[in-house]
Amino acid sequence: MRILGIESSCDDTAAAIVQDGLKLLSNQRFSSAAVQQRYGGVVPEVAAREHTLAVLPVVQSAMAEAGLTAQSVDAVAVTQGPGLMGALLVGVTFAKALGLCWHIPVVGVHHLEAHLYANALVEPIQFPNLALIVSGGHTTLVHWRGHADLVVLGNTRDDAAGEAFDKGARLLGLPYPGGPEIEALAQSANQTPSFSLPIARLGESLDFSFSGLKTAFDEWVHRHPTRQAEAALALETAVVTALVRNLARAHQQYPVAHVYLAGGVAANRRLSRQVREWGESAGVAVHIPPVDYCTDNGAMVAAAGFYRWQRGHVLAWDAGPKTPWPLADV
Ligand code: KG4
Ligand code: ZN
Numbered sequence: 001m002r003i004l005g006i007e008s009s010c011d012d013t014a015a016a017i018v019q020d021g022l023k024l025l026s027n028q029r030f031s032s033a034a035v036q037q038r039y040g041g042v043v044p045e046v047a048a049r050e051h052t053l054a055v056l057p058v059v060q061s062a063m064a065e066a067g068l069t070a071q072s073v074d075a076v077a078v079t080q081g082p083g084l085m086g087a088l089l090v091g092v093t094f095a096k097a098l099g100l101c102w103h104i105p106v107v108g109v110h111h112l113e114a115h116l117y118a119n120a121l122v123e124p125i126q127f128p129n130l131a132l133i134v135s136g137g138h139t140t141l142v143h144w145r146g147h148a149d150l151v152v153l154g155n156t157r158d159d160a161a162g163e164a165f166d167k168g169a170r171l172l173g174l175p176y177p178g179g180p181e182i183e184a185l186a187q188s189a190n191q192t193p194s195f196s197l198p199i200a201r202l203g204e205s206l207d208f209s210f211s212g213l214k215t216a217f218d219e220w221v222h223r224h225p226t227r228q229a230e231a232a233l234a235l236e237t238a239v240v241t242a243l244v245r246n247l248a249r250a251h252q253q254y255p256v257a258h259v260y261l262a263g264g265v266a267a268n269r270r271l272s273r274q275v276r277e278w279g280e281s282a283g284v285a286v287h288i289p290p291v292d293y294c295t296d297n298g299a300m301v302a303a304a305g306f307y308r309w310q311r312g313h314v315l316a317w318d319a320g321p322k323t324p325w326p327l328a329d330v
Contacts, residue, residue, distance in 0.1 A: 001019065001020055001021075001074050001075070001306060001309075002017055002018075002019050002025065002068070002072060002073050002074050002075075003017065003018055003019075003021075003073070003074065003075045003076070003077050003107075003302040003305050003306050003309070004016075004017050004059070004062065004063075004073050004075075004076045004077070004098070004298075004302065005017070005018060005076075005077045005078070005109075005114075005298040005299060005300070005301030005302025005303070005304075005305055006055070006059065006076065006077070006078045006079070006091045006094065006095050006298055006301060007078075007079045007091065007111075007114070007296050007297060007298045007300075007301045008051045008055065008078075008079065008083075008087050008088060008090050008091030008094075009079045009081070009082070009083025009084065009087055009088055009091070009111045009296070010042060010047065010083055010084060010087060010136065010137070010296060011031060011032045011033055011036055011042045011047050011050070011087075011296075012029055012030070012031050012032075012295070012296040012297070013029070013030045013031075013032070013050065013051050013054035013055050013058050013090075013091075014027075014028065014029040014030070014058065014296060014297045014298035014301075015028050015029075015055075015058045015059045015061070015062035015298040016028065016062055016297060016298030016299035016301070016302050017062055017063070017066040017068060017073065017302065018121070018299055018302035018303050018306065020306065021117075021120055021302075021303045021306030021307060022120060022121065022124070022303070024121055024299050025065075025066035025068070026061075026062045026063070026064075026065035026066035027062070027065075027292070027297060027298065027299050028058050028059075028061040028062040028065060028298070029058065029296075029297060029298070030050075030054040030057070030058050032046065032047060032050035032051075032054070033176060033177060035050060036176055037175045037176050040170050040176060041166065041170070041176055042084070042136075042176070044084045044085070044086055044087065045086060047084055047086070047087045048084065048086030048087050048089070048090060051087055051090035051091065052090050055090055055091065055094045056094075058298075059094070059098075062298065070101075070102045073102065073104060074104060075104050075105045075106070075107055075305065075309055076095045076098050076099050076102075076104060076105075076106045076107070076305075077095075077106075077107040077108075077109050077301050077302050077304065077305020077306070077308070077309070078091050078092055078094075078095035078106065078107070078108060078109065078301065078305075078315075079091055079092075079108075079109055079110075079111045079114060079301050080092060080108030080109060080110070080315070080319070080321055080322050080325070081108075081110065081111065081321050081322035081323035081324070081325040082110075082111055082112075082137075082322070082323040082324050082325045083111055083137075083321070083323055084323075085321060085323055088321035088323060089320070089321055092108070092315075092319075092320060092321050095315075096315065096317070096319075099315075100317075105309065105314040105315075106314065106315040107305040107308050107309045107313055107314060107315065108308075108313070108315045108319060108322070109301050109304045109305050109308060110304070110325060110327060110330045112133050112135075112138055112140060112263075112327045113304050113308075113327065113330050114300040114301045114303070114304040115133050115135060115262040115263045115300060116131055116133060116142075116144065116150075116260065116262050116304070117300050117303040117304035117307070118262055118289040118293035118294065118297070118299070118300035118303070119131075119260050119262060119287050119289050119293075120303045120304075120307075121289065121293055121299055121300070121303055122287070122289060122290070122293075123287075125144070125147075125260070126257070126258040126285070126287075127144065127145055127146045127149075127258075128143065128144065128145045128146070128254070128256050128258075129143075129144050129256050129257075129258035129259060129260055130142070130143060130144070130153075130247065130250050130251060130254055130256050130258075130259050130260070131144045131150075131259070131260040131261070131262060132243060132247055132259070132260070132261050132262070132266075132275075133262045133263045134160070134161045134162065134243060134261070134262070134263040134264070134265035134266055134271070135160060135161075135162050135262075135263035135264045135265060135296075136160060136162035136163055136166060136177065136179075136264055136265075137160050137162070137163070138155075138156070138160050138263065139154075139155065139156040139160045139161045139208045139210075139243070140152060140154070140155050140156075140327060141153045141154040141155075141206055141208075141246060141247065141250055142327070143250075143254050143256075144260070147307045147310075147311070148307070148308075148311055148330070150327070150330070151328075152326075152327055152328045153206045153250055153253075153254075154205065154206030154207045154208060154246060154250070155207055155208070156207065156208040156209065156210065157202070157207050157208065157209045158209055158210060158211035159209075159210040159211050159214060160210070161208070161210060161239050161242075161243060161265045162177070162179055162263070162264050162265045163210070164210040164213060164214055164235070164239050165177075165178045165179040165182045165235070165236075165239065165265070166178035166179065167214050168182055168214065168217055168231075168232070168235045169181045169182050171217065171218055171221050172185070172221065172228050172231065172232065177264070179264060179265055179267070179268060180267070182232045182235060182236055183232075183236060183268055183269065183270070185228060185229050185232035185233075186229065186232040186233040186235075186236040186237075186270070188229045189229035189230050189232065189233040190229075190230070190233075191233075193230050193231075193233045193234040193237060194230065195220065195230075195234060196234060196237070196238065197213050197216050197217055197220070197234050197235060197237075197238040198212055198213060198216050198238070199213065199238055199241055199242045199245070200212055200213070200242070206246050206249060206250050208242060208243070208246060210239065210242070213235070213238050213239070213242075217231065217234070217235050220234070236268070236270055237270070239265075239271075240268070240270050240271045240274055241274075243265075243271060243275075244271075244274045244275055244278055247259065247275065247278070248278055248282070251282060251284065256284070257283075257284060257285060258284065258285050258287065259275065259279060259284050259285070259286050259287065260287045260288075261275060261286070261287070261288045261289075261294075262289065262294065263294060264294055264295040264296070265294075266288055266289065266294040267291045267294040267295060272288050275288070276288075
């Protein structure tokens with residue numbers, strides 16, 4: 001079963017072909033980040049326009065890279081939501097048009113479920129597990145018990161982890177996306193910051209909150225404008241500590257043998273190192289996708305689409321993007 005996966009929920013136009021939910025045959029991506037940098041973040045209308053320009057060449061490149069013709073693709077999977085409405089509309093409309101022309105089914109995929117399935121491109125997922133999805137729009141902790149069987153344990157109450165990095169970077173005058181910039185700057189700092197940023201405690205809840213951290217970061221940076229590397233390190237340390245702390249707390253309630261990371265922030269090396277260190281001490285196998293599968297890509301959409309297709313989910317001809325779309329409803 002060969003599935004063409006299409007992703008267009010934010011600023012990446014991506015397409016990939018995956019066989020049987022596991023074997024990657026091609027993976028192509030166009031990012032409009034360079035265009036978005038002019039505005040300091042993702043402007044929805046700009047993102048949608050960039051998708052309209054990129055979607056056809058990106059899909060053509062994915063087909064060419066895999067050496068496939070239309071006849072050898074069995075289904076199209078597309079991110080149906082959540083995301084930017086205009087951006088999603090481009091991918092969903094394009095996928096439906098392909099489905100009609102090629103007489104193949106179209107499968108609508110949840111973006112966060114797709115992030116989780118980036119891990120399936122490495123090896124089959126081990127259930128039950130705890131999974132942490134950390135992206136520019138979401139910070140979500142789930143108890144993943146099987147395909148189509150997950151319980152959301154915690155969510156961000158305000159900013160997402162990636163958003164904290166992106167906003168922090170903007171305060172330091174660094175370009176979008178901010179996560180890799182903050183990581184690189186933090187690496188150039190002395191390894192122990194002389195101050196720490198507040199990490200929200202939300203009682204017994206496994207939710208996250210990063211807006212107080214952002215405010216404290218903003219104040220500190222204004223008082224110490226020349227100590228940028230130290231500020232970046234303090235920000236990275238605080239975000240990573242908050243993520244690992246909640247993961248460890250969730251594990252006390254759900255003592256599973258496997259933990260998965262997913263989403264763009266999973267590309268952060270301090271996060272992966274600390275989660276691996278915690279995993280070793282807790283006797284938990286930690287799985288983190290390669291960096292290319294962490295940030296938005298078509299392969300994860302194709303992989304998630306394979307399992308959704310197996311469960312009989314096919315888009316109706318009149319279906320459109322779904323946003324908002326809570327992960328719990330998947
Ligand atoms: O999953 P993703 O590509 O898109 C969304 O679904 O949001 O995640 C993008 C987010 C951005 O906020 C970006 O700053 C962050 O992932 N990110 C990182 C790193 N690489 C990307 N954050 C921290 N460290 C990184 N190395
Ligand atoms: Zn994403």
